[in-house]
Structure formats: C-alpha cells, structure tokens
Amino acid sequence: MKLKQLMTLSVVAAVLGAGSAHAEVMAEKGKEANLVLMPKFIGILVFDQAHDGAREAHEELANPGTLEFIGPTPENSVAGQIEIVTTATTQGQDGIMISNNSGDQIAPAARAAREKGLAVVTWDSQIPSAEGEQVFVAQVDFDQTGVVMADMALSILGEAGGDFAILSATPDAANQNSWIAAMKTALEEDKYSALNLVDVVYGDDQSEKSYNQALALIDKYPNMKLIMAPTSVGIVAAAKALQDEDLCGQIKVSGLGLPAEMVSYTMNGCAPEFALWSFVDLGYLTYYVTYLIATGQIEGVEGETFSAGRMGSYTIHKDPTREQGLRVLMGPFSVYDKDNVEAAAR
C-alpha cells in the first residue's frame, strides 16, 4: 500500500512537473452529505447499474445523509435535468452527480448550484464548457474510445474494409460526440484507410427511434457493412433491426453495449465484438469523488489524489479533451466477443 502511494505520488509529481503534489486523501467515513445522482434519464439499465455502485459506496462510507436517484423522462430530458438541478439547489442538498444530456444548457443551473455550495460532479457525460462543474468522472479515456471503436471495426471488416455508419444517441450528448470525434481522428491513420465512414445519425437513445434510424441506414447505403453504435440503447436496436431484416450475414453491428443485453446478438454473429466499462464502478467512483468534495475532505482541484475504496487511488487532472475542466479517469475498457460475453452477461 505504501509503495503504491509512493508510486502514485511520483507519477503525479512527474505529470505536474512540479513538487506540489498533494498527499493521498483517505476518505473519513460517517460524515453527513445529502447527495443526488442524476442520470440522463430514467429507465436505462446502465444508469441503474451506476446507481447500484453509488449505493454501494454510500453504505460503505456510512454516510448518514441521503442518496437520491432522480432523473427526467426521455421526452423531457433537457428541461427535466435543469429542473432537477434547480430543485436540488432549493432543497439545500450537499452535492449533485450529473450525467449531462443538456449540453451547455445546464451550465447556468449548475453554476447556481455551485454558488449555493453544492458539490457539482459530472459523470458519464460532461458539461462541454465545464462551466458550473468541478470535476468530471470519465469512464475511459475518450481518445482511447475512438481507437477501440476503430480497432473493432477493422477486426470485424478485415483488411478489405468497407463502408460503415455511426448510430449515436442525441446530437448534443457530449460523451458520444467526443468519442465520435476521437474515432474520426483515429481513422486518419493508414492502418484504417480501408474503413469508410459514410454517415452519422442519431437515435436519441430511444429504442424505437434508433431501430428506425438503423433501418433507414440499411436502405440508404446498400454497400454499408457495419453499424457502429457508441450507445447501449443504439447498439441493441441496430442489432435487432439487422436480425429482424435477416441481414446479419451482410451487415454487422458493433460499438458500446451491455453484455447482458448483447449476449444473444454476439452469439448469433450479428454483433461479433463490442466494448464497455463497468457502470457499477463508475457510479461507485463518482460517489467517492462527490462525497469527498461535499464533506470538505478534498477541494476538487488539479493534482489532488484520493483513495476510492475498493477501486484504489485516483488523481484529479486537467481534462485533455476540453479547453477547461478537470477529470478523474476511471478506465479501462473490456472488449467482449463470443468467447467471454456469456460469462460477463451472468
């Protein structure tokens, strides 16, 4: 443990290029903080898993305060998220954890929350301008997401390559947009020159709309060989569309998905490979960061190192994907195929 701490410290010092590294903070348990965990919207499995992780940390830290899991409905996501942040501010909560689906439109409400003393931490999806946000808990490195998606596309399509399209969530989902941008950057490498991105469409993370968008792609691009969906809703909808149309032989699906939802499509060859991180861990880590800030044990500034229970030690860095903003990087990826998906789905 000591050695690990020392190593972390030396890494931090090296990254900062200065000797001003903070000592690792061990969370003091039992302090009271009323916290709100807000997903993009309710009724999505991955967000429920994040809630499980947050609850695990809540109990582990013996926080006598409350942990509320409140989200808007999918049709009302933007206005609903703003309303929830504003209400949490009025209620005098101590912190809010936001998976942002409102782009910068949520910034004024987040800023107002911070002015009233709430800890504002984003997770899963950040506030693009970082206004009003203290720290973003990133699931994986966003540049790496682009490379992982490009690698999966290459592995599925082979050396011959071919046309593929991206089926994303909402047009303003900051996380998906960053991943797509990172994938486009990755595709510029010679290694991927046979891969040809023909279109990016949006299914708004709603099953029916994503399904219809997948069908529209199939009609529009007869030479398309792959649909890449960096969203757990879109990837299932696209796989189902291909299976229903009996096209799994010609067109494949890949992207980011949940093993439990994807297992049948991976076993029948519709979606030979896909990737994801653990949302339970993401909720757990996000809770730790928010608890530490809300109880005043860390400030949420660059260079602070803290211990997040069973997940080990993390450090707050500048977010390289944005002009402003700080992040805690969780990582890593798991890539699933027919050899390991059944075990993960259990």
Added chain:
Amino acid sequence: MNLPAGREPESESRPAPAPEPAPMQASRTSAAARLTSALGARLRSWEGFLAALLLCIIVMNALTSPSFLSVENQINLFALSIEKVIVVLIMTFVILNAEIDLSVASMMGLSACALGWLVQHGVPMPAALVACLLIGMLGGAFNGFWITVVRLPSLVVTLAMLIGFRGLARVLVEDRSIKAFPEWFEALGQQPLVGPFPLSLILFFALLVLAVIVLRYSGFGRQVYVIGINLEVARYSGIDVARVKMLLFTTSGFLSALAGVLFAARLGTVRGDMGLGFELDIITIVLLGGVSIFGGAGSVYGVILSILIVLYLRNGMSLSNITGHLQTGVIGIILILSAMIPNVRGFLARVARPGLFR
C-alpha cells in the same frame, strides 16, 4: 461553538399554539351555514373548484417541503416554466376566439435559434433581438393571412407552421448547439433584475395585468368573446373579424418569439429542439383553466389558477423527489379528471332532467 450550558435548542422551546377564542355558539352556526352555502355556490363555478384544488396543493406542498414557501423556490418555479406561461396568456385569447395556434413552440425554437445564428454571424445583439421579434410578428402575420384572407382553418395552418418553423430552426443550427451570447444577455436571463425578480418574471406579470385589462375591460376583449361565441353574429354586428384575428395571430407570433428570446437568455445556449412539444402543455393549461375549446367561454382568472396549479403541483413533486414518469402520470390524471368533471356534471344534469326518460 458550544451552546451555553443549560440553554435549550430553540426548536424545543417553541410556544404551543394559542387556543381558539371561545365563539358565540348561535351566530357561529348560522354564519357557518351561510359560509357553506356561499362556498357551495363558489365551488359550483369552475374557478371555485380550481381555487380549492390550488389551496389543497399549496397546503400539501407547504407541509411536505420546508423550502416550498421560500422566495427563492417561488421565483424558481416560475422561472423554470416562464416561456410556457407567457404564451399561455395569448393562447387564452386565441382559444376564446375559437381558433388555435399550434405553431407557438416551434416559433419559440425558431426565434431562439435565429438569435444564436445571427449573433454567431457577427450581428450586434440589439439588432439580432429586434430581428427575432420581427420574425415572430411576421410568422404570426403569415398564419393570420392564411386564416383570415384565405379562410383556412387555424388548426391546419398552424399545424403546417409547427412543422415549418421547427424545420427552419433546425436548418439554422443543425445538430449542434450555439453558445455565443454576450455576458449581459445571459445575466438578464439568469440573474434577478429588481429585488429577487428576473426580467422574465417582471415581463410575465406586466403581460398578465395587460391581459386581464384587455380581456375584461376593453372593447377589443368583448369582440374576442363575441367572435368566439358566434362568428356570424359578430360579423353582422359590425365587428371587423379579420382585423381581430389578424391581430391575435400576430401577437401570438410576437409573444412566442419573445418567449424564445427569454428562453435563450435563461439557458445561454440554443439548439434546434428548444421548446419541442411545449404547445401541448400550453394548450392544456388554457383548457384546464376552463376555457372552452369551442371558444367564447372561459375567464382569464381560471387560466391564472390553472397556471398556478400546474406549476405548484410539478414543483411540489420535485421537492418531494418524485421522479419523472410519476410526475407526468399525476399531472395527467389531474388533467383527465378536470376535463371530465364539468362534462360529467352536464351529462348528469341532462339525465336528471325531469321527463327525459318518461
């Protein structure tokens, strides 16, 4: 920071509520009887029913949440829906006139997006604001033209514009969001202007007073009612029907555009889906307020009560941490019941009429 020894925390030494003064028994009974019958009469009116419902909601909210009555919360709950309730005012006029304007929310989105687009393309803020309000008036007048000159039903015309304005908004900003406003503009939308009140709330209350005066005390207001009750009678009594309708739709476009601009200031960022679906919420509030969808009947006071009911109900549930789907469900049930009660009452009255089944 220890308390001095022996001093009790304040909350435990609060005085017990004062006992009620002993009443004079006889006069209280008759006063109570009078009150009950007067209350009964009030309750039979729709506004009375709404007022009672509102009172229940306020009491319930105040009991369940300590922050409900705070000034900050009262301001916030209006500010969060201010764009909708501004348009509710003009929609009341339009529906009283036996017309409908489905394009309001799309116009809201269009003016917000146009503002973002203009500012991003280097147009100075004041000019961009004027341009957006002009777009609203022109859009409204365009609706009015098809309705009054070509005599198409407003349902059809404004449904087309619901799609048209929204399409334009999406063309302007595509699948992105625009964040390009100067700081003073965002501050105007997000900071209080006078006392605790932000600009949007002040504008709303000014418009509210204006709406009450025009609808209840002006000749124009009476013309709106008469046209809504019977178009032919209005024509024969010399009312310039086309002028009234033209004015209403132009104002509707203008106020929707104003709401869009306020929306942009409040959020500081615009995107193509702003206000999507708001027209249904707006029309629902007007109808809950007791305004007849066939025109001619209803009062602005009912609509004010209905605004408060919907906002307070939503706010109360949010403060109690009730999540999205359940909120929608509860408001839906209230609306269904309130739509059914007056009609069921009319049906029962008809059934109970002596001689009907003989």
